[in-house]
Amino acid sequence: MTATAPPATYSLVLPPGWVRIPLRDGTREALDEKVFRGIEEIPAGVPRDQGMAYRLHVRRKVDRMVEEARRAGGLDLYVPARVRSRTLMASSFLVSEIARDGDEPGDGYDDASVPGSGPQAELVLARLAADRRSGEAGELRLAGEAMAVRWEYLTVPDGSDPEVDVGCRHVDYVLPVPGDGGRWLAVSHSTAGDGDPGSAFTRALTDLFDAVMSTFQWS
Incomplete structure (x- = not known):
């Protein structure tokens, strides 16, 4: 093969x-x-x-x-x-690469046994979905045609950063790179929205991010 x-x-x-x-x-x-x-x-x-x-x-x-x-x-x-609205500037997302090492996704599996796609990769994703972020467990979700783990959770300011004075809503996706069991991709969105993480406006921004992720494709 x-x-x-x-x-x-x-x-x-x-x-x-x-x-x-x-x-x-x-x-x-x-x-x-x-x-x-x-x-x-x-x-x-x-x-x-x-x-x-x-x-x-x-x-x-x-x-x-x-x-x-x-x-x-x-x-x-x-x-x-x-954009005209300063409020919308409080929304962004980051794409980063995760090397499978230590506590990274897939820890505990040999590289040879964890391909970037297929049933074994889905087992690793299911295991990863059990991890909690700010108390919220993940869920398996398609990002385009790629299987991923998705988390949605809230964070509140802890006083350590004087420029952060409102809560944020976060949505994170983690995807295995097909054909390479040692590499994963993380896509992390955060928004302060209108200052209320639970408002309809703030939720609409996370919905917009999910819509963007529905167009995800490997090239």
Whole structure:
């Protein structure tokens, strides 16, 4: 039987206004072209004399998100750009690669016995779904045509970060890379929404992320 080569990358269909920021190469160019150029027009509700302060706030916020995403081993960061509402800027998601090591997904299985797809991979996913995040267990869910584990949970500010003063709703997906049992992909979404993690608006943003994940494809 001929082995299937692992995919080199993935693809997603993004909603209008959302952009991909690569974190390994070309990050600054992507930020300047796709994000910072889009904040030259001040959104409605921001006083014109506060325009410069608003631009600096957005730059610092996005730069901080990029730095945190890089520390987390991220591959790509997705953010809304060229939008009128500052509230929507509180939503983003990160794609990162997880090497199967220690407590990572699939721990306890030999590489040879854990292919990136097939019944054995689904067993590992089922085992992983039992893990809890902020008290919430995962569930098996399709991301496009790929089987994944999905978690949805809330976090509240603990006072350790003065810039985080509202709760967030999170949705995480973990997928095995087909044909490579040592690599997994994590896609993590977080949003503060309108400041209320349980509001209809905030839930609508998580629904939008789930819709994006329904377009996931390996390439």
